Amino acid sequence: MKTISELCKQIKGIYNIDGSADIAITGISSDSRNVEKGYLFICISGVHVDGAEFAGQAVEKGAAAVLTTKHLNLPEGAVQIMVPDIHHALEDMVPYFYDYPGKKMRMIGVTGTNGKTTTTHIIAHILRAAGYHVGVIGTIHALIDDEELPIHNTTPDIIELQHFLSLMQQQGMTHVVMEVSSHALALNRVAGIEYDTAVFTNLTQDHLDFHKTMENYVAAKAKLFQSLSRDEQVKNNKTAIVNIDDPWSGSILKACQCKVLTYGVEKDADLKGSDLKVELKKSSFDVCGPFGSVHLNMHITGLFNVYNTLAAIGAAHAEGVNTETIDKAIQTFHSVPGRFELVEAGQDFAIVVDYSHTPDSLEKALLTARAMHPNRILAVFGCGGDRDRTKRPIMGRIAAEHADIPIVTSDNPRSEDPDAIVAEVEAGVKKGIRPGQHHEVIADRRSAIRRAVELAQAGDIIVIAGKGHETYQILKSGTIHFDDREEARNAVLALKER
Numbered sequence: 001m002k003t004i005s006e007l008c009k010q011i012k013g014i015y016n017i018d019g020s021a022d023i024a025i026t027g028i029s030s031d032s033r034n035v036e037k038g039y040l041f042i043c044i045s046g047v048h049v050d051g052a053e054f055a056g057q058a059v060e061k062g063a064a065a066v067l068t069t070k071h072l073n074l075p076e077g078a079v080q081i082m083v084p085d086i087h088h089a090l091e092d093m094v095p096y097f098y099d100y101p102g103k104k105m106r107m108i109g110v111t112g113t114n115g116k117t118t119t120t121h122i123i124a125h126i127l128r129a130a131g132y133h134v135g136v137i138g139t140i141h142a143l144i145d146d147e148e149l150p151i152h153n154t155t156p157d158i159i160e161l162q163h164f165l166s167l168m169q170q171q172g173m174t175h176v177v178m179e180v181s182s183h184a185l186a187l188n189r190v191a192g193i194e195y196d197t198a199v200f201t202n203l204t205q206d207h208l209d210f211h212k213t214m215e216n217y218v219a220a221k222a223k224l225f226q227s228l229s230r231d232e233q234v235k236n237n238k239t240a241i242v243n244i245d246d247p248w249s250g251s252i253l254k255a256c257q258c259k260v261l262t263y264g265v266e267k268d269a270d271l272k273g274s275d276l277k278v279e280l281k282k283s284s285f286d287v288c289g290p291f292g293s294v295h296l297n298m299h300i301t302g303l304f305n306v307y308n309t310l311a312a313i314g315a316a317h318a319e320g321v322n323t324e325t326i327d328k329a330i331q332t333f334h335s336v337p338g339r340f341e342l343v344e345a346g347q348d349f350a351i352v353v354d355y356s357h358t359p360d361s362l363e364k365a366l367l368t369a370r371a372m373h374p375n376r377i378l379a380v381f382g383c384g385g386d387r388d389r390t391k392r393p394i395m396g397r398i399a400a401e402h403a404d405i406p407i408v409t410s411d412n413p414r415s416e417d418p419d420a421i422v423a424e425v426e427a428g429v430k431k432g433i434r435p436g437q438h439h440e441v442i443a444d445r446r447s448a449i450r451r452a453v454e455l456a457q458a459g460d461i462i463v464i465a466g467k468g469h470e471t472y473q474i475l476k477s478g479t480i481h482f483d484d485r486e487e488a489r490n491a492v493l494a495l496k497e498r
């Protein structure tokens with residue numbers, strides 16, 4: 001435990017303490033609902049509310065102190081720490097509070113628009129096969145060995161992240177493999193962590209609501225690679241694993257002063273994949289790398305997964321895992337929930353549930369489906385509300401171009417009107433559609449999935465894109481349970497009963 005005075009000494013800028021600085025702090029939270037006795041409550045001004053409004057509530061729940069930018073009217077005895085910038089103060093205080101766990105384990109960070117979750121899961125699987133204890137942090141969950149912890153963001157805020165890392169270190173994790181989102185890099189959620197190995201998967205359009213331009217977006221991603229070279233003394237022990245085929249790889253390479261291992265299938269690369277053979281449930285390819293050539297058989301499919309696997313091989317190699325272990329581990333890796341996941345309910349067509357929610361990933365998922373030579377592809381997809389609007393017509397056009405029957409539906413409309421979102425997507429569908437090609441717009445996702453199942457014939461593939469592992473639909477009126485896999489299965493069973 002640290003005292004208020006010890007915590008404040010870490011702050012690099014000015015601060016002012018109103019009250020006793022000798023009190024020991026038992027925990028830190030920016031959510032009044034999670035505050036316990038002796039906590040430091042952090043007032044964050046959010047998108048919806050100003051956390052300062054909940055400071056009184058936090059004190060009533062036992063908060064010993066409050067970190068704020070302005071003096072607040074609080075019950076007597078509550079210490080107030082005033083700083084000009086809450087986020088800067090957090091970057092100084094929080095990793096210190098947790099004793100810098102992100103400097104005590106091998107830290108592997110994966111960034112890029114698509115493929116982060118998949119790549120982190122493959123890396124973790126290989127490291128476990130090599131006998132290590134591995135923590136995972138990402139979109140689906142946090143894992144401490146195989147203990148699962150719920151998560152709210154792909155890369156949690158600095159408090160939750162340092163808390164997870166601290167638990168991982170206490171429970172003997174040797175390695176942490178984590179997704180590092182561009183939001184996290186731009187907002188410094190990863191302050192206080194020293195990465196050893198960093199992976200760049202790719203960069204294509206997403207999150208322009210937040211970054212505004214692709215240049216800002218890549219600059220955020222590049223911060224991860226700059227961080228590998230910060231310390232002259234150790235930079236030679238750090239490795240950047242970079243997808244050389246990606247058009248933005250030059251910007252990432254420019255940020256790297258450490259060792260670099262490139263991977264790809266098109267350009268010359270340190271790790272090069274070739275001779276890909278895909279089937280619905282498996283694939284194989286050759287990889288040529290610093291360790292010679294190997295033929296790999298996998299239980300995952302698609303060219304995009306060749307990239308993810310090459311990235312994971314690069315990271316495992318940088319972490320010192322031998323080729324034989326890597327090779328064996330890849331053969332026993334069995335997919336990530338909601339990523340090209342098959343739903344099998346006895347139907348004579350295939351149903352794939354996939355987390356493609358960006359233009360590039362939707363295209364990759366549909367191209368992968370096409371590589372299976374289906375009779376036709378039916379694509380059920382939509383775009384999230386309160387997120388990058390400019391990707392909506394682009395995804396519509398891509399679905400029209402690469403699917404035979406695009407069916408536009410809702411995907412977490414959040415505070416927006418679902419009909420307005422689907423209309424923006426449909427505008428793009430109309431641009432990509434071929435003469436005579438059929439498309440449908442059904443805002444209700446359950447009905448859209450049922451309609452696709454009703455239309456499907458033997459040998460077709462239905463790709464249900466966008467929600468993958470998600471078990472909810474976020475609507476203006478609240479969040480409801482919704483799982484594409486359950487819905488697809490029920491739709492097939494309902495059709496059989498007719």
Ligand SMILES: CC(=O)N[C@H]1[C@@H](OP(=O)(O)OP(=O)(O)OC[C@H]2O[C@@H](n3ccc(=O)[nH]c3=O)[C@H](O)[C@@H]2O)O[C@H](CO)[C@@H](O)[C@@H]1O[C@H](C)C(=O)N[C@@H](C)C(=O)N[C@H](CCC(=O)O)C(=O)O
Binds near residue numbers: 033046048054
């Ligand atoms: C837009 C955004 O980034 N929002 C994040 C932000 O929420 P917010 O600003 O809306 O918070 P708010 O609801 O206004 O509340 C403000 C403050 O009051 C506090 N509060 C609120 C209510 C209460 O009763 N008591 C209380 O103390 C809140 O805890 C918060 O500290 O702060 C929250 C806590 O840190 C985040 O969980 C939340 O992420 C939301 C869920 C989100 O969707 N973020 C996305 C855009 C995001 O970060 N995505 C990236 C990229 C994903 C990828 O590409 O893979 C990610 O890393 O997840």
Ligand SMILES: Nc1ncnc2c1ncn2[C@@H]1O[C@H](COP(=O)(O)OP(=O)(O)OP(=O)(O)O)[C@@H](O)[C@H]1O
Binds near residue numbers: 112179305340361468
């Ligand atoms: N390397 C890749 N390149 C392009 N698309 C990919 C790649 N890997 C996976 N995809 C597609 O993107 C979807 C999401 O994959 P994954 O969850 O691994 O990405 P992510 O980067 O973690 O996404 P998020 O930003 O939501 O965290 C997959 O379902 C698949 O359709």
Ligand SMILES: N[C@H](CCC[C@H](N)C(=O)O)C(=O)O
Binds near residue numbers: 383385411412467
């Ligand atoms: N990490 C992504 C998740 C999008 C998932 C999709 N189902 C949606 O709601 O748009 C994001 O924060 O944009």
Ligand SMILES: [Mg+2]
Binds near residue numbers: 116118138139154179
């Ligand atoms: Mg992810």
